Amino acid sequence: MFEPYLYSAPALLLVAATTLVPIVIGISYAFRNIMLLDPTSGGFVGLDNFRELLRDASFWNALKNTVVWTASCVGFQFLFGLILALMLNRPFPGRALIQATIFLPWAIPTFLVGMNWSWLLNPAIGPLPHWAYALGLMNAPDNILSDPDYALWGPIFAGIWWGTPFFAITLLAALQSIPREIYEAAEIDGAGGLERFRSITLPFLAPTMVITVLLRTIWVANSPELIVVMTKGGPADASQIVASYVFTQAYQGLNFGYASAVATALVLLLLIYAFLLIAIRQAMLGRR
Amino acid sequence: MRGSPRVRLVKWSLHYGVLLLFVVAALFPLYWLVKISLTPNDSLYTHSIDLWPATISLEHYATVIGNSDFLLFFRNSVIVSGVTAIASTLLAAASGYAFSRFVFRGRYWIVGVMLVTQMFPLVIVITPIFSIFGPLGLTNSLMGLIIIYTAFNIPFATFLMQSFFDGIPKELEEAAMIDGATRFKALLQIIAPLTLPGIAATMGFCFTGAWGEILFALLLNSAASTSTFPVGLLLYSTRATIEFGPMMAAGVLALLPVCIFFFLIQRYLVQGLTAGAVKG
Amino acid sequence: MASIDIKNVRKDFGPVSVLKGVDLAIASGEFAVLVGPSGCGKSTLLRLIAGLEDASSGEIHIGGRRVDDLPPRDRDIAMVFQSYALYPHMNVRDNMGYSLRLKRTPQARIAEIVGRAGAKLGLEALGERKPRELSGGQRQRVAMGRAIVRNPKAFLFDEPLSNLDARMREQMRFEIRKLHRDLGATSVYVTHDQIEAMTMADRIVAMNAGIIQQVGTPLELYDDPANVFVAGFIGSPAMNFLSGEARRGETGVALSVGGKAFCTLSQAVAVPEDGRVTIGIRPERIRIGVGAGQVVEAAADLVETTGAASVVHVDLAGQAMKIFTTERLQLTQGQRIPLAIDAKDVCLFDPAGGGRLR
Ligand SMILES: Nc1ncnc2c1ncn2[C@@H]1O[C@H](COP(=O)(O)OP(=O)(O)O)[C@@H](O)[C@H]1O
Numbered sequence A: 001m002f003e004p005y006l007y008s009a010p011a012l013l014l015v016a017a018t019t020l021v022p023i024v025i026g027i028s029y030a031f032r033n034i035m036l037l038d039p040t041s042g043g044f045v046g047l048d049n050f051r052e053l054l055r056d057a058s059f060w061n062a063l064k065n066t067v068v069w070t071a072s073c074v075g076f077q078f079l080f081g082l083i084l085a086l087m088l089n090r091p092f093p094g095r096a097l098i099q100a101t102i103f104l105p106w107a108i109p110t111f112l113v114g115m116n117w118s119w120l121l122n123p124a125i126g127p128l129p130h131w132a133y134a135l136g137l138m139n140a141p142d143n144i145l146s147d148p149d150y151a152l153w154g155p156i157f158a159g160i161w162w163g164t165p166f167f168a169i170t171l172l173a174a175l176q177s178i179p180r181e182i183y184e185a186a187e188i189d190g191a192g193g194l195e196r197f198r199s200i201t202l203p204f205l206a207p208t209m210v211i212t213v214l215l216r217t218i219w220v221a222n223s224p225e226l227i228v229v230m231t232k233g234g235p236a237d238a239s240q241i242v243a244s245y246v247f248t249q250a251y252q253g254l255n256f257g258y259a260s261a262v263a264t265a266l267v268l269l270l271l272i273y274a275f276l277l278i279a280i281r282q283a284m285l286g287r288r
Numbered sequence B: 001m002r003g004s005p006r007v008r009l010v011k012w013s014l015h016y017g018v019l020l021l022f023v024v025a026a027l028f029p030l031y032w033l034v035k036i037s038l039t040p041n042d043s044l045y046t047h048s049i050d051l052w053p054a055t056i057s058l059e060h061y062a063t064v065i066g067n068s069d070f071l072l073f074f075r076n077s078v079i080v081s082g083v084t085a086i087a088s089t090l091l092a093a094a095s096g097y098a099f100s101r102f103v104f105r106g107r108y109w110i111v112g113v114m115l116v117t118q119m120f121p122l123v124i125v126i127t128p129i130f131s132i133f134g135p136l137g138l139t140n141s142l143m144g145l146i147i148i149y150t151a152f153n154i155p156f157a158t159f160l161m162q163s164f165f166d167g168i169p170k171e172l173e174e175a176a177m178i179d180g181a182t183r184f185k186a187l188l189q190i191i192a193p194l195t196l197p198g199i200a201a202t203m204g205f206c207f208t209g210a211w212g213e214i215l216f217a218l219l220l221n222s223a224a225s226t227s228t229f230p231v232g233l234l235l236y237s238t239r240a241t242i243e244f245g246p247m248m249a250a251g252v253l254a255l256l257p258v259c260i261f262f263f264l265i266q267r268y269l270v271q272g273l274t275a276g277a278v279k280g
Numbered sequence C: 001m002a003s004i005d006i007k008n009v010r011k012d013f014g015p016v017s018v019l020k021g022v023d024l025a026i027a028s029g030e031f032a033v034l035v036g037p038s039g040c041g042k043s044t045l046l047r048l049i050a051g052l053e054d055a056s057s058g059e060i061h062i063g064g065r066r067v068d069d070l071p072p073r074d075r076d077i078a079m080v081f082q083s084y085a086l087y088p089h090m091n092v093r094d095n096m097g098y099s100l101r102l103k104r105t106p107q108a109r110i111a112e113i114v115g116r117a118g119a120k121l122g123l124e125a126l127g128e129r130k131p132r133e134l135s136g137g138q139r140q141r142v143a144m145g146r147a148i149v150r151n152p153k154a155f156l157f158d159e160p161l162s163n164l165d166a167r168m169r170e171q172m173r174f175e176i177r178k179l180h181r182d183l184g185a186t187s188v189y190v191t192h193d194q195i196e197a198m199t200m201a202d203r204i205v206a207m208n209a210g211i212i213q214q215v216g217t218p219l220e221l222y223d224d225p226a227n228v229f230v231a232g233f234i235g236s237p238a239m240n241f242l243s244g245e246a247r248r249g250e251t252g253v254a255l256s257v258g259g260k261a262f263c264t265l266s267q268a269v270a271v272p273e274d275g276r277v278t279i280g281i282r283p284e285r286i287r288i289g290v291g292a293g294q295v296v297e298a299a300a301d302l303v304e305t306t307g308a309a310s311v312v313h314v315d316l317a318g319q320a321m322k323i324f325t326t327e328r329l330q331l332t333q334g335q336r337i338p339l340a341i342d343a344k345d346v347c348l349f350d351p352a353g354g355g356r357l358r
């Protein structure tokens, strides 16, 4: 039985060489002093990078932003996605077209989503600041991307716009896998619309919802593209999340050792998140 | 929906009303992109927030196409995304086939590794890949990006291809093997033709993935000659004097291949999402 | 044409043992039917012969040559799958000719062979059609045609008729048999349907839980089952099993059910110490009314009729029993009816192991 290895080896080797090996190397960098343009750097510095990390206000701010960013993106994506899925789950005239249109944002490349939204938020050519001003939401039609207090919300809007279809499609698929007969049986038994939603739709949908939200959380927390494109984490690191902080550290600071330390911290945080999830799952299984 | 005609009317109006909101929200940013790209320079800033352009012109598109840099970026992106799509689909088809058809020692671990790489923050590999690729001459090279993108696409593409293979009865290649074919021949002559739509969809997913990637493209390929379209556009947008018109025209052009792909593979979206589970 | 010899073959899927030491010799030209309930390992055995799975231990010989290490393509066998496994993107002619194309047979020769097989199966008009444009019965024929074209040493069939409706199945049963008569090729035919086994087989191989229970002609299995499994599996409606007692007397072995005398066997039978036995008797061998054999009384319960015949459900000392009769009876529930039992129709089994007591 060597065949399966033959078929899977090329893919596996490439994945190992370009992700697994670098992950290990990357973690080792976290304990070294590596400056890109400085050939004398490279020595081991133990936990120095991590000590610096603990003192780094930008990092703590990025950590706080990561929570805000992830929770707002995933929360709203989920909410809107669920509404859409429920509305698209019954046949009505024009459904196919409406569905295709609503799902379109998901197909737009992330960088373009980011640029598109930064243009919309730019008072020179975008309407959003002017509308917000007219509605009294803003004191002047300014660009929120350059406002340290609100800059993070630009990428969040873009993220919600872009990610909602993902939830809608996933939840719609789950909804459509619920056998029609169950609803019909419930209706014959006298269950009203709300009751049917509570006693059939929710329980059927719950596993998909939980898994999708949990996985999506990790993915969104790991994705700095929108922020890199829209604000580069600015102004003055105000909209930095940990993932984008790693990138800007590497890209602008050329301080690879420190960037790797931040990335390692991110991995640790995600591992803690994963273990928490597993622990909660175990606890819930144990209670059954 | 049940109820008296009046209640029904209200319910349906509400239904369509809410959906209309979503449709507008989904389309508006794209509409704006197209609108600005068609607004000539003289009315671009004076009428910047009018819903309709006063006059329409293709001058920005002419600017973009006349600009050799953009053409170069476009060409680079097409090469990188095209080769990535082909390479990752081929490799993923092979490994997806193995997962679909064989139970073998280590399979569990291999799937695990692939899943984990999907969950890991890619930013952690940015610095090591930069250091590894530099000495190999893979920075500022299209090849470097192709390797990275292929590797990043493989896990997702593998699960996708596996789901397509799973949909094809195992008996088909068994029949072919009894008819006298080797397994590889059966794969090529019997299974591959039946998976063509799946292969096309996978290529589409990989193509768009590579088409839109920006982090590695920014970091690895800083030289203009090897920049991909996203990098070119982003760097263009941070120049001192920004010309919004041509930039948006370029954005619209970048959108075209993706939109074509989107409408072609619409019916595979759900499968793609369930196979990928975590990727978007 | 070739014989197939299976020697002490075992197959495990991980911890699950699916075939637990199978020995079987199929003669050249024989039509052997492998029958058993679903999940008993029939397909697995067939796939081992085809080379689609590797045996965990044991030997498989086709035509005297050991084939364990040969891939399917080198075993020179043809297989008809339950799902037919027709190549969806090829038309009927290409489906049938694929194996020849792989052997680099010249086009003209392929056309000739495929044409001949098509004529034999009545597929002449369908050559250009794709499998999805065919009816179930036609697909079945194409699958058969694909097998015939190869002119293999042996044919393997895995429940080829189970996706057809009852009428079609009956017809194909007949056609497959005729085809075998014409070609005379060694065939192993897997089915879970004992009627197919009875009507088609030269020899039946009855299998259960990965073990061969009995091998013999259809009538041998019907008349002289080796154990409770075979007795219950072969024949429809199934044999009645009653738990009873056997006591050796002067005239033979006296059987009783629930304390009431059932019948007395004249032939010598090895009876277990405690006298507990399972009494088996076929529904069609019980006569209603006073007749030649011994008579027991039972209470009528329900009558099912198909028009041609009826099955009468009765209660005998608290145990359910079926009687098959072509008479048309009007019975009320609870009505006492006399049953005539002929001692030579009775089989005795060991209640513990299920083996036949002789
Ligand atoms: N590839 C496999 N992996 C694990 N178990 C299998 C596999 N193939 C068959 N089995 C098991 O072996 C048993 C026999 O299967 P099979 O030979 O298909 O039965 P049959 O054809 O008699 O219905 C079943 O219990 C089935 O679940």
Ligand SMILES: [Mg+2]
Residues within 6 Å of the ligand: C039, C042, C043, C044, C159
């Ligand atoms: Mg079977």
